[in-house]
Amino acid sequence: MKYKTGDQAELGIYECSRCNSAVAIDMKKQILPICPNCNHNSFTKVEEEDVHNKHRKNVEVPESLK
Numbered sequence: 001m002k003y004k005t006g007d008q009a010e011l012g013i014y015e016c017s018r019c020n021s022a023v024a025i026d027m028k029k030q031i032l033p034i035c036p037n038c039n040h041n042s043f044t045k046v047e048e049e050d051v052h053n054k055h056r057k058n059v060e061v062p063e064s065l066k
């Protein structure tokens with residue numbers, strides 16, 4: 001599922017659809033930002049099983065979601 005900058009997003013990890021940078025949405029920050037790496041505005045939600053998948057090197061799980 002795709003999300004855009006400014007969307008209200010559920011808690012979790014979102015991955016930029018251009019550069020694959022991970023953005024974490026937590027209780028304090030529930031609106032998707034612009035990608036901090038490339039300023040892109042489209043994200044894909046990373047499912048929980050993917051977060052724990054070591055193949056996704058770019059995803060850093062914040063302490064609040066562990």
Ligand SMILES: [Zn+2]
Nearest residue numbers: 016019035038
């Ligand atoms: Zn990006």
